[in-house]
Amino acid sequence: MDKKKLYIQTFGCQMNVQDSQKMAALLKESGYGTTEDPREADLILVNTCSIREKAAQKICSQLGRFRDLKEENPHLLIGAVGCLAQQWGARFFKRIPHLDLVVGTHQIHRLPEMVADLEQKGGQAVETGRCESVRSLEIVAQPPEGAVSTFVTIMQGCINRCAYCVVPFLRGPEESRPLDEILREVRMLAAEGIREVTLLGQNVNSYGQANGGGHDFADLLAAIGKVEGIERIRFTTSHPKDLSPRLIDSFGKVAPLCEHIHLPIQSGSDRVLALMNRGYRAEEYLAKVAALRASCPDIAITSDVIVGFPGEREEDFQATLALMRQVRFDNLFSFQYSEREGTAAAGMADPVPEAVKRERLVILQSLQMEHTGERNRARIGRTEGVLVEGPSKNGPQDMTGRTRANRIVNFPGAAGLIGQVVQVRITEAFLHSLRGEVEGRGEGDVH
Ligand code: 5AD
Ligand code: SF4
Numbered sequence: 001m002d003k004k005k006l007y008i009q010t011f012g013c014q015m016n017v018q019d020s021q022k023m024a025a026l027l028k029e030s031g032y033g034t035t036e037d038p039r040e041a042d043l044i045l046v047n048t049c050s051i052r053e054k055a056a057q058k059i060c061s062q063l064g065r066f067r068d069l070k071e072e073n074p075h076l077l078i079g080a081v082g083c084l085a086q087q088w089g090a091r092f093f094k095r096i097p098h099l100d101l102v103v104g105t106h107q108i109h110r111l112p113e114m115v116a117d118l119e120q121k122g123g124q125a126v127e128t129g130r131c132e133s134v135r136s137l138e139i140v141a142q143p144p145e146g147a148v149s150t151f152v153t154i155m156q157g158c159i160n161r162c163a164y165c166v167v168p169f170l171r172g173p174e175e176s177r178p179l180d181e182i183l184r185e186v187r188m189l190a191a192e193g194i195r196e197v198t199l200l201g202q203n204v205n206s207y208g209q210a211n212g213g214g215h216d217f218a219d220l221l222a223a224i225g226k227v228e229g230i231e232r233i234r235f236t237t238s239h240p241k242d243l244s245p246r247l248i249d250s251f252g253k254v255a256p257l258c259e260h261i262h263l264p265i266q267s268g269s270d271r272v273l274a275l276m277n278r279g280y281r282a283e284e285y286l287a288k289v290a291a292l293r294a295s296c297p298d299i300a301i302t303s304d305v306i307v308g309f310p311g312e313r314e315e316d317f318q319a320t321l322a323l324m325r326q327v328r329f330d331n332l333f334s335f336q337y338s339e340r341e342g343t344a345a346a347g348m349a350d351p352v353p354e355a356v357k358r359e360r361l362v363i364l365q366s367l368q369m370e371h372t373g374e375r376n377r378a379r380i381g382r383t384e385g386v387l388v389e390g391p392s393k394n395g396p397q398d399m400t401g402r403t404r405a406n407r408i409v410n411f412p413g414a415a416g417l418i419g420q421v422v423q424v425r426i427t428e429a430f431l432h433s434l435r436g437e438v439e440g441r442g443e444g445d446v447h
Contacts, residue, residue, distance in 0.1 A: 006032040007041035011059055012049025014236065015200050016082055018151040020047045021141035023081065023111055028142075030112040038069060043077045043115060048084035050166050052338035056084055063096045070098050077118055079103060081111070083170045087341070089128045104128035105171050108136040130172055137177050140185055148195050148389050148419045149232075154182055154220065155201035159210070160239060162266075163277045163344040164306060164337060167202060174203070174210045179220055183227065190229030195419060196387055197224065199235040205242035218246040225254035231421060231443060232387060232404065233257045237264065241279040243288050251296035258404040259296050260330075263288070264304035268323030269316035272309055277344065282323055289327055300330040300375075300405035307364060308337040308357030310348035317360050324367055330375045330405065332368045336361050369431060376407065376429035384409070384436075385443040386424045388417040404443075408433040 006027050010020045023045060024034050038044055044066055049055040063080065070076050079101030080092050086104035093099055100118055103111060107127040114125050143150035155176040158168045186197055199220070201207060207217040215223075217235075224233055233256045240263055250257055263285075267273050270281045292299050305320060324332070336357040339346050352360075384403040392398035392410040399413035401422075410433055411424050421443045424436040 003033040004031050004042040005035040005040050006043045006045065007035050007038045008045045008047060009038075009062065010047045011055055012047070012051065012083065014151055014198065015153065015156065015202070016047050016049060018141055018153055018200060019082065019108060019136065020045075021143065021151075022136055022139040023047070023108060025142045026109070026112055026139060027115065030116065038066065041069075041076065043079070044069070045079045045081050048080050048082045050083040050087050050170060050340065052335060053340075054338065059084055060095055063099065067098045077101060077115065079111075079115075081108065083167075086128050086170045087166065090126045093124055093126075100124055102126040102128070106131045106136070109139065137175065138181070140188075143189065143192070143194060146193075146390075146418070148193070148387060149198065150189060150194050150196075151198045151200050152182060152185055152189070153177070153201065154199045154204060155207050158202040159206075160203060160279070161277055161344065163275060163348070164309060164340065166340040166343055169342050171202060174206060176201075176207050176210055178213050179208075179215045179223060180213075182220065183223055186224050186227050186230060190227055193419060195230065195421075196232035196234065197230060199224075199233065201235075202237065203239045203242060204235045205238050205244065205247060216244070216246065218244065218250050221247075221250050221254050221257055225256050231256055234260065234406070236262050238262065239279075240265065240285050240288055243292075245291070248288070248291050248295050251292065251299060258406065259298055260300040260302070260404065260406045261292060262302045262304075263292075265320075265323065266304060266306050267309065267312070267316065268320035269312070270319075272312050272316045275311055275345075275348070276306075276309060282319065286323070286326065298405070300407075301327065302331040302406075303327075303329050303333070305332060305334045305364065306337050307334065307360040308352035310337070310345055310352065311350040312337075312352055317364075321364065321367055324364070324371065328371045328375065329368065330407075331372055332364075334361060334364050334368065372431055373429070376431070376434060379403075379407065379426045379434055380429055381426065383423050383425045383439055385421045386411070386436075387421050388413065388419065390418055391415065403434075409436055410434075411436045411438055413438055 008020045010016050048059050077100045081103045085102045092102045157172045157174045159174045208215045268282050386401040386409045388399050388401040392400035398410045400410050422438050423440040425439050426434050426436040428435040
């Protein structure tokens with residue numbers, strides 16, 4: 001019998017990438033194999049994001065394009081899943097009338113049953129209810145064939161109330177997975193050949209504070225650090241206000257923990273940070289950066305910044321640039337503020353004109369390019385451990401992988417190296433990657 005085919009397109013964060021893998025695993029049990037080609041699909045799922053207006057627009061135009069496929073194949077089912085689905089619920093059908101299915105962030109586990117119902121009875125189905133305990137946290141995602149690195153969700157939801165952010169409304173309150181359950185999953189992944197895990201949560205620093213069974217994030221890192229076969233551990237995302245001294249200490253102590261932290265600052269102005277309800281001042285952020293560098297001198301620090309938050313004046317923006325010059329981030333993700341329905345910042349006084357936001361973003365990004373270039377060039381002549389992930393985009397003669405500080409490195413090498421850590425001497429630096437030559441095997445001395 002022909003297998004039914006599932007095509008999933010994912011927007012948004014790594015948590016969504018992980019959720020898409022969970023959906024694929026669930027639907028496999030209902031006879032759906034995945035396809036890379038939407039024209040072959042019997043079921044198309046778009047895993048949606050609502051973080052900025054741009055994401056919502058892109059998702060709607062993508063769903064709009066799938067209408068033609070539905071005209072060619074009336075049995076095709078199309079669903080919107082995840083954050084924007086949670087936010088819009090049945091309103092999604094008004095925007096996209098050819099949609100069959102809308103499933104929110106807490107209802108992923110119901111997908112097989114809902115799809116089976118639609119297959120039999122047709123119509124439109126929507127489920128955006130909240131669950132006390134998010135069932136999808138227990139679903140084990142199957143990493144793609146041959147993957148060396150994968151994600152592990154350790155918690156979801158968020159209890160912070162950053163004024164700009166829609167996530168707490170969509171993902172619900174914080175919920176941590178029990179440490180034993182996470183360890184079981186990591187051991188299983190290691191046995192399947194995974195060498196690197198990235199621990200995911202909206203705010204991993206507060207792991208365990210809500211139902212973690214008495215363990216905090218530093219305990220979890222220490223436990224995963226002992227799992228045989230796991231050579232590298234990463235995590236994302238951290239809230240600066242919850243970055244504890246114990247966690248800072250872990251960088252020197254837990255050998256597989258990679259020397260990289262993503263620590264979103266959002267603004268360098270205390271006035272804007274207060275308006276954003278971030279719970280720290282720029283000075284406190286800088287003190288945490290200094291503590292991280294004292295514990296781990298070569299740590300790479302990356303961050304997120306929003307420009308044009310309501311009320312942001314020129315001097316606030318200048319304070320952000322000054323902080324960037326002080327920290328010299330290894331990399332920075334920067335965004336124009338986008339108003340989101342239901343958030344505290346929606347309708348705040350003194351909105352910043354679009355043109356000003358755009359101009360600030362350009363200035364900020366060109367400063368960051370200087371810093372990224374400078375940090376990347378500083379690696380030239382050094383030898384770094386690179387976990388080989390697969391062939392490089394440059395062509396079959398090159399392999400690609402990442403350093404512990406999360407820099408992409410391309411180098412001449414054969415496919416037999418995939419899954420291994422090799423020592424690469426860095427010879428060239430670009431903005432988005434490094435180039436080098438293999439010198440040996442193994443993680444070697446860390447920095
Ligand atoms: N507008 C612009 N950027 C946002 N982010 C979150 N919400 C918004 C918003 N409303 C950014 C923050 C966050 C990153 C994931 O997205 O910088 O850290
Ligand atoms: Fe987008 Fe945030 Fe939802 Fe991730 S959690 S998909 S970034 S809205």
